[in-house]
Amino acid sequence: MEALRGEYLTMGYKDVVFDRDAVFLVTGGAGFIGANLCEALLKKGYRVRCLDNFSSGKPENITPFAGNPNFTFIKGDIRDLDVCMRACAGVDYVLHQAAWGSVPKSIEMPLLYEEINIRGTLNMMEAARRQGVRKFVYASSSSVYGDEPNLPKREGREGRPLSPYALTKRANEEYGRLYSKLYNLDTYGLRYFNVFGPRQDPNGAYAAVIPKFIKQLMNDQRPTIYGDGKQSRDFTYIDNVIGANLKACQAPSAAAGMAYNIACGARDYLIDIYYALCRALGKDIEPGFGPERKGDIKHSHADISMARGMLGYAPDYDFARGLALTIDWYKEKL
Structure with a gap:
């Protein structure tokens, strides 16, 4: 697999x-990223x-934690x-992952995305402020770069959003900035770049590409690539995201009120990833091709120097290692 790579350091969490x-408190804790955060924190005691x-x-994402005396579940919106006030009571650190993802789905349902991703996040920040939370770390997205064409993507050089989803994440960042400035709530936005790994849902029309391709290939189905396959992504293994969240919880207040790129600082072409999956799974299936999806960014490659300097973040897993671990997990589970 040909890759366009940057350097990475092994520090981890x-x-x-x-x-x-x-x-x-992990909001969206039964989701892909949230459940992995819960597991990592519980393992650390x-x-x-x-x-x-x-x-x-x-529910199955958090079922393994049910017997752990350190784990508490609140079903709420x-x-x-x-609900947000009750969830934040007595909490030191909020890791806010709850949101609706998917660029294509947000184009179909913009009002729902505004309601959940903007108003819901504002509720959480307000609850955290009132309850005296020490650090509020929230999930943003690389989609905020929109139509800004330059690579690598660098904080402070954003374009116009290309989807309602991207706009909701940009709004989250502005609220994070204001809550740090006006209310002294330490907020840290994490712009995730194409996160993948165990527990990611491979099903549905809007499923993330890596788990979806893995499942289809394992079932001898022909995957569809939307576009020509020459789009590139800075795919980020889930453990790197866990590390970024925990590092942000220890970041100084001087780093608060800003949003940071969380990625590997590298990029891979989608068509190369597809054939790498075929080789790893022992499949010889040519992909189908469909039209490009509205709102998708053609190329994604992060400059992670700001997160490295301000948060102490450095990805522990490069793409190849993360992909191998992900394939092994799905082989066992599917």
């Missing part, structure tokens, strides 16, 4: 330590409160401020 009585309404998260 294993060395990140908090007070033993620290309490974390911390108390974890999970908030989810199962609109996109799955971030659109309800009272």
